Amino acid sequence: MSNRVEAITMDIVEAVRDVLRKHEVTFGEYRAGVGHMIKTQEAKELPLLIDVFLNSTIVEIENRNRKGSHAAIQGPYFREGAPHVEETLAIRDEDKDQPRMVLRGSVTDLNGRPVAGAVIDVWHSTPEGRYSGVHGDIPLEFYRGKITTDKDGRYEVRSIMPVPYQIPNQGPTGALLETYMNGHSWRPAHVHYWVHAEGYRDLISQAYFEGGKYIEDDCCNGGGKEFVVSEDYEDDLRVMKVDFKLDPAVAAAQAAE
Numbered sequence: 001m002s003n004r005v006e007a008i009t010m011d012i013v014e015a016v017r018d019v020l021r022k023h024e025v026t027f028g029e030y031r032a033g034v035g036h037m038i039k040t041q042e043a044k045e046l047p048l049l050i051d052v053f054l055n056s057t058i059v060e061i062e063n064r065n066r067k068g069s070h071a072a073i074q075g076p077y078f079r080e081g082a083p084h085v086e087e088t089l090a091i092r093d094e095d096k097d098q099p100r101m102v103l104r105g106s107v108t109d110l111n112g113r114p115v116a117g118a119v120i121d122v123w124h125s126t127p128e129g130r131y132s133g134v135h136g137d138i139p140l141e142f143y144r145g146k147i148t149t150d151k152d153g154r155y156e157v158r159s160i161m162p163v164p165y166q167i168p169n170q171g172p173t174g175a176l177l178e179t180y181m182n183g184h185s186w187r188p189a190h191v192h193y194w195v196h197a198e199g200y201r202d203l204i205s206q207a208y209f210e211g212g213k214y215i216e217d218d219c220c221n222g223g224g225k226e227f228v229v230s231e232d233y234e235d236d237l238r239v240m241k242v243d244f245k246l247d248p249a250v251a252a253a254q255a256a257e
């Protein structure tokens with residue numbers, strides 16, 4: 001392990017040195033860069049900064065060993081302890097008139113055989129782009145829940161639609177993205193999924209709404225966009241049909257060897 005740490009650290013240092021040489025970075029620019037890192041550390045935003053740029057790459061590497069559905073970034077807003085739900089996620093009274101959606105689909109193995117009893121954690125934003133149990137005092141049960149697949153591996157649950165939202169942008173990471181890099185801090189509207197099933201590898205995924213803003217320009221890259229669901233309505237419900245294919249757990253064990 002120590003050799004791996006040494007090898008990776010030195011490769012990072014060499015890669016950064018190459019960039020400094022390529023751009024002929026001055027001492028003043030170097031000091032400004034170090035100063036920005038200090039501000040990022042003081043704002044406790046190092047995890048945010050690193051995740052914005054690099055988390056999706058780790059997911060991409062992990063996906064090389066996956067045969068089923070691809071994984072996406074987990075993001076910082078998953079919380080343990082969401083309630084088990086059946087027909088609908090809990091919707092706040094003030095959101096009752098918001099556009100609605102139904103999440104449905106199936107969980108199967110690599111051969112398309114249904115996986116019954118899989119538990120899927122789903123979570124998504126409020127209509128203001130916030131998350132329960134994270135922002136303000138929104139109780140954890142809203143817009144989060146654990147749903148279970150039936151004997152045919154199918155799941156279905158209703159909710160309101162999430163919206164695009166900005167990652168924390170009031171600190172040094174937001175300044176880097178928006179002011180210094182002429183970019184933005186927006187993510188497209190999405191639903192998070194975490195599929196657990198005994199005997200299979202966990203799958204963390206996200207689904208997006210076709211035609212949604214920022215899908216092609218996601219500030220977090222998102223780790224791929226396998227599930228961009230076409231616009232389809234059933235009465236007033238936007239239908240988000242997402243079918244997951246799970247790798248057997250044994251494949252995960254072999255991949256780690």
Ligand SMILES: [Fe+2]
Binds near residue numbers: 190
């Ligand atoms: Fe999210």
